[in-house]
Amino acid sequence: MTAENVAPGTDSVASNDVAKPGARTPLVTMTSVNKHYGALHVLRDVNLTIGAGEVVVVIGPSGSGKSTLCRTINRLETIDTGTITLDGKPLPAEGKALANLRSEVGMVFQSFNLFAHKTILENVTLGPIKVRKLKREAAEKEAIALLERVGVATQKDKYPAQLSGGQQQRVAIARALAMKPKVILFDEPTSALDPEMVNEVLEVMTSLAKEGMTMVVVTHEMGFARKAADRVVFMADGQIVEEAEPNAFFTNPSSERARDFLSKILVH
Amino acid sequence: MNVIIDNFDLFFQGFLKTLGIGLICMVGSLILGTIIAAFRVSPVAPLRAVGTLYVNLIRNCPLTVVLFLIAFGLPTIGINQSYYFFGCSALIIYTASFVCEALRSGINAIPAGQAEAARAIGLGFTQNLRHVILPQAFRTAIPPTGSVIIAMFKNSAVLGVFGVSGDLLGNAIILTGSRGFDPVPVYLGIGFFFLMITIPAGLVLGYLERKAVILR
Ligand SMILES: Nc1ncnc2c1ncn2[C@@H]1O[C@H](COP(=O)(O)OP(=O)(O)OP(=O)(O)O)[C@@H](O)[C@H]1O
C-alpha cells in the first residue's frame, strides 16, 4: 500500500493507475466488509482504501449500497464482518471512543439535517463547544469564518427553515468542517436541491477538494467527479465493481455493469 | 350562594393550597417524566425495560390505588411522612407516566436525521438528548403534555378527599360535613376555583404552543 506500489520516478499518482491510492498515506481502510439487512446482503466483501487528501466519488444504481458504505465509515451503520480502520486504528464499537471517532469523520446528508431549533451559528458551534470543548467565543469566531467561506455568514442568526436548500447544505458543510475532521462523507449532497442551487454547493465542495480535504462523495454529478475526484468507485449490488480515474471511467468504463449504468444516466 | 361569600377565606386558602400542590406536582412530574422518557429511548436495554415497566404499571393503575399503596405501603418500610408528602408523591409518580408518554410521542415526531446529525458530529447519547432531541421534543410535546398537566391539577382533588387538609376539596368536605352547608353551592364554588386554575393554565399553554413552533 505504500512506496513499493509506486513506480520509480513518480512522486504522485500515476495517471494510468489512479485506481490505487498510490503514494498517499491510507486514511480509511475497509477490508472484507460485509453487512446484511436481514436477508439482504447490502455490502459484499468490500475492500476500499482511501488515501489522505484523496477525493473518491462513489457512483452506482439505487439500492446498490452507496449510502450504507458511507455510513459504515463513521459507524452510523455497524458491519457484520471485516474491518474498517481510520488512521490505522479500528473503529471503536461504542461509548466515548466512538463519539470521538465520529467527531473526526464529518458527514453531510442528502436532507441537510440541520438542527431545526438552533440558529445557523448555533448549528455550527454546537459540536465545537460540546465535543471539542472550545469556549463559546472561540467557537463562534471559527464558525463565522467557516460560514464566510461557504458564503452564508449573513444568515447566521436565522433558523434553518428560513434558508434555501443550497444555503442549508452549505451550512451543513460548515458544521462538518467545524469539527476539523480528517475525512468528510457526502451522501448525495445535491440530490435534494433545486437545480439552480446545485452549483453553489458543488463549488464549495470543489474548493474543499482543491484544498486537500479527504472526501468520500456519493453523487451522480459527473461534472464534479471529473473536476474534483481522484477516483471513481462504481458499486452495484453491494459490491465494488470498478474503480478508475474519472475521465477513464466516464469515457471508457471497463465493466458491463458500469457501461449499462452510464448509458442510462447519460441519456437525456 | 352566601356560603361562598361567608366562607371566602376558606375557599381562597383552599385555592392557594390546591394551586401550590399543583405547581409542585407539575414540576415534579415533568422532571420524573423526562427521566423515564430518557430511559425509554436509551440505548441501554435494562433502562428501557425499567422505563417500559414503570409506564405500563403506573399508567394503567387508578390514581387512588397508587395513592393508597404509597400512603400505606411506605410506612410499612419505615418511611413515615405527612399525608401531604404521600399525596404529592403519588400524584407525581402517577402523572410522570403520562408525561413520559407525551414526551415520547414528541421524540418520535422528530425526524431521524436530527439525532443522526448529532451523532455524526460526535455528540454522545446524553448530549444528543439534552441539546438536540429533548429541546425539540418538549416543543412538539407541549399540547399533549399540557393536557396531562391540566388533568393533573384536576386529579389533585383526590388528595383532599384522601385526607390532605386545607386544599379545595378538603375544605369542601369540612363545609358540607361538620358545618352542614348545602353541597350544591359549595361544589359550585369549588368548581369555580378549579376553573380559576385550569383555564389560565390552558391559556398559558396556548401561548407556549404558539411561541415554541419549530419551523421545518
Ligand atoms: N435500515 C435499513 N433496513 C433494511 N434495509 C435497508 C436499510 N437501509 C437500506 N436498506 C436497503 O439496503 C439496500 C442498500 O441501500 P442504500 O441506501 O445503501 O443504497 P444506495 O446505493 O444509497 O441507494 P440510493 O441511490 O437509492 O440512495 C437497499 O436495498 C435498501 O432498501
Ligand SMILES: [Mg+2]
Ligand atoms: Mg443512498
